[in-house]
Amino acid sequence: ILNFVVILLLTPIYVLMVEYDWFTPDILRFFVPEDDYVISIFWQFMLLELAIDALKQRYPEGICSLQYTEPLELLIATRLSAQCTDARVNMVTPALFERFPTLEAFAEADPEEVGEYIHSCGLYKTKARDIVAMARMLRDEYGGVVPDTVEELIKLPGVGRKTANLVCGDIYGKPAVVTDTHCIRIAGRLGLVDSKDPYKVERQLRELLPLEESNAFCHRLVLFGREICSARSPRCADCPLSDHCPSASKTM
Numbered sequence: 001i002l003n004f005v006v007i008l009l010l011t012p013i014y015v016l017m018v019e020y021d022w023f024t025p026d027i028l029r030f031f032v033p034e035d036d037y038v039i040s041i042f043w044q045f046m047l048l049e050l051a052i053d054a055l056k057q058r059y060p061e062g063i064c065s066l067q068y069t070e071p072l073e074l075l076i077a078t079r080l081s082a083q084c085t086d087a088r089v090n091m092v093t094p095a096l097f098e099r100f101p102t103l104e105a106f107a108e109a110d111p112e113e114v115g116e117y118i119h120s121c122g123l124y125k126t127k128a129r130d131i132v133a134m135a136r137m138l139r140d141e142y143g144g145v146v147p148d149t150v151e152e153l154i155k156l157p158g159v160g161r162k163t164a165n166l167v168c169g170d171i172y173g174k175p176a177v178v179t180d181t182h183c184i185r186i187a188g189r190l191g192l193v194d195s196k197d198p199y200k201v202e203r204q205l206r207e208l209l210p211l212e213e214s215n216a217f218c219h220r221l222v223l224f225g226r227e228i229c230s231a232r233s234p235r236c237a238d239c240p241l242s243d244h245c246p247s248a249s250k251t252m
Contacts, residue, residue, distance in 0.1 A: 043191065044191065044192055044208055045208065047190055047191065047192065047241075047244055047245075048190075048192060048208050048209070050241060050244055051190060051192075051217075051241055052210075052213055052217055054240040054241055055217065055220035055221070055223075055224055056216075056220065057240075058220070058223075058224070058240065059219075059220045059223045059224070062216030062217070062219045062220045062223075063170075063216075063219055064166065064170050064219055065086040065087075065090075065219075065222065065223075066078060066081065066086050066089060066090065067090045067093065068093075071146035071167065071171045072103055072106075072135075072138070072146060073093065073097055074166070074167060074170060074171060075134065075146055075156075075159070075163065075167055076093070076096075076097075076106075076131055076134075077089050077090075077093050078162075078163040078166055078167070079127055079130055079131060079134070079158050079159070079163060080092065080093070080118055080121045080127055081121075082123065082127070083122050083123060084121040084122050088120060088121060089121060091120075092117065092118055092120060092121055095117055096114070096117040096118060099113075099117060100114070103135055103138060103139055103144050104135075104139065106131060106132060106134075106135035107132065107135040107136045107138075107139045109131075109132050109135075110132075111125075111128040111129045111131075111132045112128070114128040114131055114132060115127075115128035118131075126158075127158070129157075130157045130158030131158070133157040133158075134156045134157045134158060134159065137155075137156055137157065138156070146167060146171065148168060148171070148172040148174070149164075149168065150164040150165060150168055153167055153168070161179070161198065161199060161202060162178055162179055162180055162198060165177055165178045165179075165202070166178045169214070169215035169218075170215065174215075175206075175209075175211040175212070175214045175215065176214060176215045176218070177201075177202045177205045177206050177209065177214050177215075177218055178215070178218040178219075179198040179199075179201045179202045179205070179218075180218075180222060181225075181231070182221050182222045182224070182225030182226070182229075183201065183205075183218050183221045183222070183225075184196055184198060184201050185225060185229070185231060186221050186224065186225055186229050187201060187204075187205060187221070188201075189229065189234075189245060189246075189247035190241070190245055190246070190247070191246045191247070192204070192205065192208060193205065236248045
């Protein structure tokens with residue numbers, strides 16, 4: 001209760017800091033010690049709101065960069081994207097989906113033939129086996145319909161929480177947090193999460209993100225990570241959040 005009261009008292013300060021662009025880590029520490037739980041939560045919400053607004057302005061669409069026309073195609077494309085770029089996957093999938101145009105075609109496919117089409121995506125033997133097994137399970141146990149919950153999707157061969165969240169968010173319009181490498185790295189640099197474990201990052205971001213913003217925000221993090229906040233050479237001088245980011249001084 002005390003924490004809740006303190007946050008309420010700090011809310012007017014928060015509004016002024018955001019409205020007049022006064023928000024910096026040093027100013028925030030002036031009001032409450034940095035290691036205080038209240039200021040930690042307060043800081044995270046302010047920084048997240050700034051990040052949501054900045055990325056929305058920079059990337060208005062906030063959509064997945066994988067190309068697909070139906071749920072099964074997104075499911076397969078996302079499986080192919082593991083340790084592979086989305087650009088490469090988009091080069092491979094047109095021929096793959098032309099050769100195997102339906103769920104039944106994938107379910108009856110020879111994994112070796114599927115592997116020939118996806119060879120350049122890496123780990124092609126494992127991915128090919130997963131795709132065929134996934135198609136068979138969808139046909140035999142789900143009536144040919146891609147599930148709409150994370151819990152059911154992760155039962156499919158080769159499908160983890162990242163893929164499941166992507167499908168739930170992009171196909172079914174549900175609040176989703178896709179914790180790919182860009183999301184984990186940038187959320188950590190901004191101080192929004194304190195872990196690099198994908199599941200822990202997902203849980204922490206779910207507690208912070210507005211439901212209606214979560215899916216698009218994660219897509220925008222991917223675009224932002226490619227353009228500005230890369231793993232090895234972040235361009236902090238060009239970052240719209242550099243004045244507020246607690247990691248900017250460490251990476252510049």
